[in-house]
Structure formats: structure tokens, C-alpha cells
Amino acid sequence: MARVISQRKFINEALDAHNKYRKLHDAPALELSNELTEQALEWAEHLAERGQLKYKNASLKNEPIGENILRAKIFYLSGDECTNEWYKEENDYKYNGLFTPSTGHFTQLVWKNTRKVGFAYAQTSDGYFYVVANYYPAGNFRNEFEQNVSKPSTLKNLVHSFFPEPRSSPTLNRKIEPRIEYKPEPRALSRILPNDDFEKNSRSAPTGSDSFMDNFIQEALNAHNLCRKKHGSDPLIHNKDISAIAQNYANYLAKIGSLTHSTNTYKGQKLGENLFYHYDSRNIVLSGEKPTMDWYNEIKQYKYRDYQPGTGHFTQVVWKSTKEVGLGLAKANDGSIYVVANYYPAGNFIGQFSDNVKKPYY
Numbered sequence: 001m002a003r004v005i006s007q008r009k010f011i012n013e014a015l016d017a018h019n020k021y022r023k024l025h026d027a028p029a030l031e032l033s034n035e036l037t038e039q040a041l042e043w044a045e046h047l048a049e050r051g052q053l054k055y056k057n058a059s060l061k062n063e064p065i066g067e068n069i070l071r072a073k074i075f076y077l078s079g080d081e082c083t084n085e086w087y088k089e090e091n092d093y094k095y096n097g098l099f100t101p102s103t104g105h106f107t108q109l110v111w112k113n114t115r116k117v118g119f120a121y122a123q124t125s126d127g128y129f130y131v132v133a134n135y136y137p138a139g140n141f142r143n144e145f146e147q148n149v150s151k152p153s154t155l156k157n158l159v160h161s162f163f164p165e166p167r168s169s170p171t172l173n174r175k176i177e178p179r180i181e182y183k184p185e186p187r188a189l190s191r192i193l194p195n196d197d198f199e200k201n202s203r204s205a206p207t208g209s210d211s212f213m214d215n216f217i218q219e220a221l222n223a224h225n226l227c228r229k230k231h232g233s234d235p236l237i238h239n240k241d242i243s244a245i246a247q248n249y250a251n252y253l254a255k256i257g258s259l260t261h262s263t264n265t266y267k268g269q270k271l272g273e274n275l276f277y278h279y280d281s282r283n284i285v286l287s288g289e290k291p292t293m294d295w296y297n298e299i300k301q302y303k304y305r306d307y308q309p310g311t312g313h314f315t316q317v318v319w320k321s322t323k324e325v326g327l328g329l330a331k332a333n334d335g336s337i338y339v340v341a342n343y344y345p346a347g348n349f350i351g352q353f354s355d356n357v358k359k360p361y362y
Helices: 007-024 034-050 079-092 101-110 154-162 210-230 240-256 289-301 312-318
Strands: 066-073 116-123 128-136 272-278 324-331 337-344
Touching: 007 079, 007 101, 007 116, 034 116, 034 128, 066 079, 066 101, 079 101, 210 289, 210 312, 210 324, 240 324, 240 337, 272 289, 272 312, 289 312, 289 337
Parallel strands: none
Antiparallel strands: 066 128, 116 128, 272 337, 324 337
16 A cells, blocks of 8 residues: 655654653664664565564564564554554553563663664555564563663653654544554563574473363363354364473463464374463463453454454364364463464365354354
């Protein structure tokens, strides 16, 4: 889709806003990087094309790039408005030296060790606005928050003088809800050895007690089968071997603090996979029904044609040819919870959706 506002205008707005906020937190001004901007533009256009909101987990000079992303159902979001949205998380940050997923956009924005940045946006014909910001060196490293995220100076009271009026298009529609989406939430990084891989860091023991995992798996299985029944699909059977595979990978995700798909296989075949991330500071026990229904709720976007971006979790849950499932759950040190569901045989094959994903009967 043709851009209504130039990338350069958006970039200048975002860079100016970033550096005004960073000044409040005694962080050095960021420099614009053409290389980071090119990567940001490529990924923003990729997200817009596929209708997804996910991190690229990109790198520069063999080091991870920090990423802030958002999607808005809006005509245009200016660079300073976008920055403001991320900075709003400062209200919830405790300045206790710890990472919390709900404030990761803010902490990356003001991370002192970050020196360069790149911004870009992309638009879709149906009115979505995607933004990607890339940061180098990356922020949000565990055990480095205290020295990189300082409390704001007394100038914070003057922050509104920095942004007296948003510099957005006068035709901006502010009545659309939800206006801004952040999903998935920002990751925390660990400084680990380059050869630190999945097999080396996985643990076979499930997180928590066996009774907890048994209950979680049964709740998830029941929820899956209730959903599948609506679509005329046979109930799934729990496979303990597949659950062991899923548990190992959940442990790995919790360790690296990132949500990325595996290449898990069973009997020589690649497994289907749904992933789920959850964080709640109240430390509430997560039920197996919660991730299942989050996946299933993508039904609202499904048009009962072939594969459609943003609905793959739902179609895997109800895929007729899938017969067995295994689940794993792991809790990271920061309290984040990672859930992995692996399916056998896998679903979501192009050309097979009409046979495997039926409209609900009730």
C-alpha cells in the first residue's frame, strides 16, 4: 500500500521523541542507523503482508538486536505518538533491577547501553499500521537493569512540554478500538555462550509438581476436545511421549526468554505446534483451558478458506486429521510462563483446510 506520510518524517519524529525521553533517564542520545532502519522496514512490510505481530529475533554483527513492535488499527500513527505508547509503560516500572514483560518496551527505549536505532512503518489496505524499532546493542538483559534503567530526573514533570500536540495526520481516527496492540510481549535476554543450544539447556523434569502438570494437561485436553466437537473432529488422545518433547522445549523457551517455534519431530514427522506466553504479577495458577481458548478464539478471524495468517492456532486445535497431543509448561525466573502444545499428525497443510477445518455445528 502506498505510504501516506514519508518514512523520513516518521523516523525523525520517533528519533526526536526517543532522545527526549532518554534524556530524562540520563541515557545518551541514540544515533540513527541506516542498516537498522533497512531491517526495520523489511520486517514491518513482512508483518503487514502476513497480518502478524511477532518478533524477528534479528541480529547485527552477530549480536541480538533489541526490538519494539506495535500494530494499530488507525490511519496514521506519528513517530512521537508511537514512542509515547511505549513510554507509557514507565508508570508500571518498579526500578527494582528486574525485567517485567509489561514494561519491556519502555526499558528498551531508555536502555543506557543502546547507542543506535532504526525505525520503519508499514500500512495495509484494511487500515492496519505496523511499526518496528530496532536497537543496537540490544537492551533488556537480565541482571543489567539497575545500571541501564535510571529513574527519571525532575524534568519528568516537563515532559508534556516536549510533546504539546501529537504531530499526526489531522484525519487520524481516534475512535477505533483496540487502538494499539503489543503482542507478543517484550523478551528478556540472557548473556549466554554462543553455543548454548536447546539440547544443552533443556531439562526433562516438568515445572512444578506432577499433580499440577497432570491437572493442567487434563484441563487443556478437555478444552481441546470440547472445541473439536463443535467442528465435527474426533477427540484427541494425550500422548506422554509427545508431552515429554513439549516439556523439554517449554523449559528451553523459559531459559532463553523468547517465543520461537521448534523443529520437534515424532516418529520421523514434524509435529504441529502451538505456543503460548503468559505473565501475571499476581502469581495466579494458569489453567489448561486458558491457552487452549486463546488459540481457539482466532476462529473470529477465520473465513473457512485455505490458510489465513493469524488463525493457525485455531485451525491446529480443530484439525480433523490430528489424533494425539502433548503439552509442556515451564516458568522462567522472572515469573513468565511458557506453554507448548505439540500435535501428531501435524495440521495446517496448504490444500487440506477444507477437509480438516469445518464450520462449527453449534
